[in-house]
Amino acid sequence: MSLQRELTALLGKEITLEWRNRYAVNGILIYVISTVFISYLCFKKAIDVPVWNALFWIIMLFAAVNAVAKSFIAESKGRLLYYYSLCDPRAVILAKSVYNVILLSALGLINFIFFFLFLGSPVVDYGVFLSAIVLGCTGFALIMTMVSAIAARAHDNATLMAILTFPVIIPLILTVIKLSSYALEGGPIADSITQYIVLLSAINLLVLALAYILFPYLWHD
Amino acid sequence: MKVIMIITALMLPLLSIASTNQGDFFSDMQATGKYYVVVAVLLIILVGIFSYLIRLDMKLTKLEKSHKQED
Amino acid sequence: MKKYWWKIACMALLFYVLLAGTFIPLGPGISLVHPEKVAAGDTLTFYIKGYNSHFDHGTCPPSVWFANAGKSICAQSVQIRNRTELEATIAIPADVKSRNFNLFVNSCYDGTMVLNNAIMLAGDMNNNATPTTGCEVTVATNSAGFHNFPNREILYESIRNLFYHVPMWWTMMLLFTISLIYSVGYLAGFNLGRDRIAGEAARVGIVFGVLGLLTGMVWAKFTWGAWWVSDVRLNGSAATLLAYTAYIVLRNSMNEEQKRARIAAVYNIFAYMLMLVLIIIIPRLTDSLHPGSGGNPGFSSYDLDHNLRLVFYPAAIGWMLLGVWILQIRNRKAKLFPK
Numbered sequence: 165m166s167l168q169r170e171l172t173a174l175l176g177k178e179i180t181l182e183w184r185n186r187y188a189v190n191g192i193l194i195y196v197i198s199t200v201f202i203s204y205l206c207f208k209k210a211i212d213v214p215v216w217n218a219l220f221w222i223i224m225l226f227a228a229v230n231a232v233a234k235s236f237i238a239e240s241k242g243r244l245l246y247y248y249s250l251c252d253p254r255a256v257i258l259a260k261s262v263y264n265v266i267l268l269s270a271l272g273l274i275n276f277i278f279f280f281l282f283l284g285s286p287v288v289d290y291g292v293f294l295s296a297i298v299l300g301c302t303g304f305a306l307i308m309t310m311v312s313a314i315a316a317r318a319h320d321n322a323t324l325m326a327i328l329t330f331p332v333i334i335p336l337i338l339t340v341i342k343l344s345s346y347a348l349e350g351g352p353i354a355d356s357i358t359q360y361i362v363l364l365s366a367i368n369l370l371v372l373a374l375a376y377i378l379f380p381y382l383w384h385d
Numbered sequence: 386m387k388v389i390m391i392i393t394a395l396m397l398p399l400l401s402i403a404s405t406n407q408g409d410f411f412s413d414m415q416a417t418g419k420y421y422v423v424v425a426v427l428l429i430i431l432v433g434i435f436s437y438l439i440r441l442d443m444k445l446t447k448l449e450k451s452h453k454q455e456d
Numbered sequence: 457m458k459k460y461w462w463k464i465a466c467m468a469l470l471f472y473v474l475l476a477g478t479f480i481p482l483g484p485g486i487s488l489v490h491p492e493k494v495a496a497g498d499t500l501t502f503y504i505k506g507y508n509s510h511f512d513h514g515t516c517p518p519s520v521w522f523a524n525a526g527k528s529i530c531a532q533s534v535q536i537r538n539r540t541e542l543e544a545t546i547a548i549p550a551d552v553k554s555r556n557f558n559l560f561v562n563s564c565y566d567g568t569m570v571l572n573n574a575i576m577l578a579g580d581m582n583n584n585a586t587p588t589t590g591c592e593v594t595v596a597t598n599s600a601g602f603h604n605f606p607n608r609e610i611l612y613e614s615i616r617n618l619f620y621h622v623p624m625w626w627t628m629m630l631l632f633t634i635s636l637i638y639s640v641g642y643l644a645g646f647n648l649g650r651d652r653i654a655g656e657a658a659r660v661g662i663v664f665g666v667l668g669l670l671t672g673m674v675w676a677k678f679t680w681g682a683w684w685v686s687d688v689r690l691n692g693s694a695a696t697l698l699a700y701t702a703y704i705v706l707r708n709s710m711n712e713e714q715k716r717a718r719i720a721a722v723y724n725i726f727a728y729m730l731m732l733v734l735i736i737i738i739p740r741l742t743d744s745l746h747p748g749s750g751g752n753p754g755f756s757s758y759d760l761d762h763n764l765r766l767v768f769y770p771a772a773i774g775w776m777l778l779g780v781w782i783l784q785i786r787n788r789k790a791k792l793f794p795k
Contacts, residue, residue, distance in 0.1 A: 310726060317719050318709050328706060331699035332727050334691075335734040359741060367733055374729055378722045381643055418482065418507055418612035422678045426617045426671040430624070433667045434778075441786065448793040 167258075170251045174259035182267075189267070192231045196275050199223050204282035213286045213348050216279075221341050224275055225304070225333065231271060232264050232308035233325045236316035248383065257313065257379040261372070264305035272297040286348045292357060293347035299364040300340035306371040307333055310379070317382050339363050463781055469774030476767045477619045484509040484566035485607030486574070489559055493578040496585070499532075499547040504561065506540045506569065507607065513539075514565030519594070520544040521560050522575070525553035527590035550585035552577060560593075568595055572609060606761045610679050617675050619767055623775035624668030625693060630776050631661030631783060632700060636728045639721035649791075651717035654724060655707055656786045658700050664779055665697045688739045695734055699727040 182189060203219055211219070236244075247256055276297060279285065287293045308329055315325040343360040488505040504520065511518050520531040520542065531544040542561065559574035605615055635657035642650040672690070673683045684690070706723055710716035 307730075311723075314706070314719055314723050314726075317715070318706060324706065324709060327702045328723065331695055331702050332730045334695040334698075335730055335738060338691075338734075338738060356741070363737065363741070367730075370729060370733070374726055378725060381718055382722050418487070418614075419678055420613040422614040422675060423616045423620075425674050426620050429670050429674065430620055430667050433663070433670070434782075437663050438782070441782075441789070445789055445793075448789070452793065 167252055167255050170255035171258050171262075174247075174251065174255055175262055178259060178263040182263075188231070188234060192227060192271060193274065195230060196223065196227050196271065197278055199227070200275070200278040200282050207283065211283055213350055214345070216283060216286055217341060217345055217348060219283075220275065220279055221300070221337060221344070224272060224301070225337060227271055227275065228268050228301070228304040228308060229322075229326060229329055231267060232305065232312050233315075233322050234312075235260050235264060235309060236312045253380045253383040254376055256383070257309065257375050260313075261306055261309045261375060264309050265302050268301040268305040269298055272301040286350075288349045289347040291347075293344055295361060296340055296344040296347060296364075299361065299368065300336070300344070303336040303340070303364060303368050303371065304333070306368055306375065307336065310371065310375045313379060313382055336364070336367055339367065462777055466774055466777035466781060469770045470778065473619050473767055473771040473774055477616050477771070480763065480767070481604055482508050482613055482615070483604035483607040484569055485609075485612075486559060486561055486569050486571040487612075489571060489574045492575050494548050494557075494575055495579040496548055496552050496577065496582055497550045499545065501543055501545045502575075504542040504544060504559070506542070506561070506566075507612070508604070509540050509561075509563075509569065510565045511536050511539060511542050511561075511563060514563050516564040518542065518561050518563035518566075520546070520562075521591065521593055522546060522548075522557040523560060524557050527553070528593045529557075530591035530593065549588045550582055551587050552581060555581070562593075562595055569607075605763055614675060614679060615764070617671065618764060619771035621668065621671040621675055622768070623772045624664050624671060626772050627776045627779040628661045628665040628668060628693075628696075631657045631664065631779050632696070632728065632731075634780075634783070635661065635700075636724060639724040642717055642721045643725075646714070646717075648713060648717060651713075651721065652790050653783075653787055654721065655704075656790055657783050658703055658724070660779060660783045660786060662697060662700055662704070663782075664775075665693065665700070668693065669697065692731075692735045692739065696731045699731055703727060 200223065203223070207215075276285075276293075308325075311328045311332065312325055315328055318324060339360055343357070343364065346357050346360070485507045486504060486509070487507040488503075490503045491500065494500060502520075517536065518534060520534050522529040529546060529549065531546045533545045535543040537543060555577040556573045557575045557577075559571040561569045608615060635654045638650045638654035638657065641647070642654060676685060677683050703720060703724055707716060707720045710719065
């Protein structure tokens with residue numbers, strides 16, 4: 165089987181599995197909604213723009229950790245062994261990454277909708293904000309998929325996942341907060357938007373390349 | 386006993402620093418061009434590296450002892 | 457003896473740094489001027505205190521002036537008290553355009569010394585005053601050819617921390633880079649000895665990183681006024697330390713040697729690459745309090761004085777050799793007594 169066909173087959177499997185029980189997606193959805201609602205109850209719309217921005221990405225970060233953590237940990241050992249005998253490890257990591265990119269981008273949009281409903285929206289430039297969501301969530305998904313693979317191989321729980329994720333996510337979250345601040349009202353003067361979009365894309369490409377090269381080493385025993 | 390005496394003698398100049406009150410200390414620091422910041426930084430580094438080395442030394446001693454018992 | 461040459465070099469370099477860094481004096485500068493508050497139209501006698509200055513030396517008497525909004529206000533008379541003390545009588549014109557005055561003292565021996573925002577205007581600015589013209593200023597360059605460290609405002613003597621604080625970060629980065637190289641090396645041949653070095657290098661690197669952080673905090677408190685300031689460099693180094701602490705936690709969470717080595721190596725490479733982005737690329741896009749930052753954090757743009765360089769580079773090499781030395785001892789210990 166070629167890499168591409170393995171990839172589509174594995175991706176299809178991920179989506180079907182998710183669709184069948186809808187347990188994970190629903191759980192994460194409720195997580196996001198309730199966090200935004202609690203923020204609303206705490207802030208009562210008296211929230212200024214930088215805080216809105218920071219809160220949006222922090223909620224996004226924690227929701228993403230919860231959403232992605234299960235991607236390798238939830239798979240049973242027998243099933244992982246089964247994939248191992250069947251396909252190229254690079255197809256496995258690519259399929260998981262693509263699935264998580266789709267999942268988190270959707271989650272980002274849903275998060276924004278609920279922010280819009282409860283806390284209002286200071287967004288002026290929707291194009292820039294949307295590209296920040298897509299690029300940021302892609303980055304979250306790529307980094308966390310790789311880290312969750314590492315944490316799963318270390319036989320450990322969600323704590324290890326969080327400890328390993330937060331240091332490596334810092335460059336990404338700093339850049340994405342900066343980019344999305346350009347899209348908000350009263351944000352800095354838009355002189356270097358392209359620079360940040362290029363940087364985010366470069367980080368995403370770097371992580372993808374690292375995952376592609378390094379994952380096979382995690383895989384075999 | 387001798388060792389303690391030598392250490393006390395070495396400590397004596399430090400007493401003069403301790404006896405100057407806080408306000409004097411910081412205004413003096415301004416007058417001496419913040420030289421005490423350099424002293425503080427050097428002290429941190431030396432104390433840090435030495436305590437690390439002492440810990441390493443103690444660990445090694447323990448390992449060597451348990452190694453001898455195994456033989 | 458041949459095996460020890462770099463350890464001897466390490467000690468020699470650090471002794472040199474300690475001696476040169478302690479005994480080379482700071483260049484001349486102004487530390488104090490009194491009174492600090494003036495009103496427009498006053499004629500006052502200012503007491504000026506120099507730091508390491510030589511007011512009574514040189515072929516010409518020192519000249520004193522204030523710069524206010526691009527205009528020079530010269531002293532009517534200057535009296536030399538001694539090597540470090542001056543008295544200058546200066547008339548503040550009625551038509552000052554800015555609240556802040558920079559003080560300049562120029563002498564043939566010391567060159568030009570500046571104290572920025574030396575005095576402040578206390579009363580209101582009079583916009584209707586008859587305009588006056590500034591005086592002509594002649595600048596003499598220093599003739600003595602000093603071998604001093606530069607005397608910078610705010611930093612003063614603490615500029616010497618450059619030889620102790622900055623090399624901590626260099627040593628940390630060197631040790632983390634060694635760790636990365638041995639991790640890559642491990643994945644290339646699955647040799648457990650390389651994994652051992654990678655782990656030990658990360659551990660020693662963390663020690664130097666913590667020392668860099670603590671010394672930086674003390675230095676920041678007495679120059680920028682706070683233990684911790686939000687700065688890209690600071691946050692970058694703190695994140696790097698966190699990442700390697702996470703690396704050690706990951707290592708400790710596994711017992712099986714080969715598996716631990718492989719998984720830790722993967723995380724090491726992954727984290728190091730992202731930290732490179734954080735330390736090298738992001739500071740170029742943001743402003744930093746650290747000198748030379750904001751567009752270009754490179755060392756060439758740090759107007760690192762020639763005399764500072766003569767001590768700084770030996771310091772960096774000396775501390776890095778010390779780091780490698782400690783790494784070597786730890787590695788030998790780990791080799792003899794595997795856990």
